[in-house]
Amino acid sequence: MTTTSSAALTDGPVYRGSSLELVGLRMAYGDVDVLRGVDIAVPAGSTTCVIGPSGSGKSTMLRGVNRLHEPQGGDVLLDGESALQLKPDVLRRRIGLVFQHFNLFPDHTALENVALALRKVKGMSKADARELAAARLAEVGLAERAGHRPRDLSGGQQQRVAIARALALEPEVMLFDEVTSALDPELVKGVLTLMATLGQRGMTMVVVTHEMGFAGKAADQVVFMDEGKVVEAGDPAQLFSDPASPRLRRFLSEVL
Ligand SMILES: Nc1ncnc2c1ncn2[C@@H]1O[C@H](COP(=O)(O)OP(=O)(O)OP(=O)(O)O)[C@@H](O)[C@H]1O
Numbered sequence: 001m002t003t004t005s006s007a008a009l010t011d012g013p014v015y016r017g018s019s020l021e022l023v024g025l026r027m028a029y030g031d032v033d034v035l036r037g038v039d040i041a042v043p044a045g046s047t048t049c050v051i052g053p054s055g056s057g058k059s060t061m062l063r064g065v066n067r068l069h070e071p072q073g074g075d076v077l078l079d080g081e082s083a084l085q086l087k088p089d090v091l092r093r094r095i096g097l098v099f100q101h102f103n104l105f106p107d108h109t110a111l112e113n114v115a116l117a118l119r120k121v122k123g124m125s126k127a128d129a130r131e132l133a134a135a136r137l138a139e140v141g142l143a144e145r146a147g148h149r150p151r152d153l154s155g156g157q158q159q160r161v162a163i164a165r166a167l168a169l170e171p172e173v174m175l176f177d178e179v180t181s182a183l184d185p186e187l188v189k190g191v192l193t194l195m196a197t198l199g200q201r202g203m204t205m206v207v208v209t210h211e212m213g214f215a216g217k218a219a220d221q222v223v224f225m226d227e228g229k230v231v232e233a234g235d236p237a238q239l240f241s242d243p244a245s246p247r248l249r250r251f252l253s254e255v256l
């Protein structure tokens with residue numbers, strides 16, 4: 001196992017995250033309402049962790065934010081501007097999404113995976129894309145692994161390649177959906193450390209996670225969702241130690 005050295009993470013870029021605001025966001029699959037008016041404000045450069053039971057609509061909410069599934073109503077404001085008015089491909093350049101499953105190209109090296117995204121999305125030349133890809137991989141602590149194919153990388157390293165690929169497109173906001181839940185326990189920490197570092201460097205992040213320790217430490221705000229609504233949101237220490245709603249109290253007693 002290769003761990004991320006803290007040196008690799010200290011001298012990195014400073015990000016300029018944009019604010020993100022969900023206003024009365026409603027989403028459905030067919031006739032089934034899944035989000036029933038979700039309001040979440042994420043100030044620029046801050047981290048919001050979203051927690052809640054399975055099926056509460058957390059993934060659906062992230063899919064609505066970058067319009068992998070079109071919202072039924074409400075709005076998403078990116079830096080104050082309606083994301084629903086932007087072209088989806090422009091929006092997805094500005095808001096990066098990283099999933100539980102990394103979706104790397106198996107026949108390409110880590111470097112090529114990042115460089116291909118840069119060539120396709122940003123239209124960069126091969127040489128420029130490779131140079132920038134190498135820099136991005138170094139920032140996630142993978143300089144020495146750039147020439148490896150996904151199968152020769154650990155799950156945690158593959159997930160960090162996926163994060164480097166998203167960062168290479170210079171998003172203003174990063175969305176993470178359970179990015180550590182498919183990883184072996186010993187690989188989780190490296191990915192969580194990387195996400196915490198991105199937050200410290202100014203990225204705006206929405207992190208759906210079951211990692212309550214991470215939420216407690218890295219989040220500026222924790223949002224608890226249940227049945228397609230925000231039940232409670234606030235400061236992590238306060239929310240975890242003194243939940244106002246019985247539903248959050250019950251949820252925490254099950255997961256903590
Ligand atoms: N493609 C789909 N078609 C129909 N219903 C869906 C689809 N995706 C999700 N749903 C339903 O929408 C609801 C919310 O699902 P969602 O995946 O957003 O929950 P979640 O909070 O992310 O859960 P988990 O913690 O298990 O990932 C669930 O009832 C789910 O069954």
Ligand SMILES: [Mg+2]
Pocket residue numbers: 058059060177178
């Ligand atoms: Mg989900």
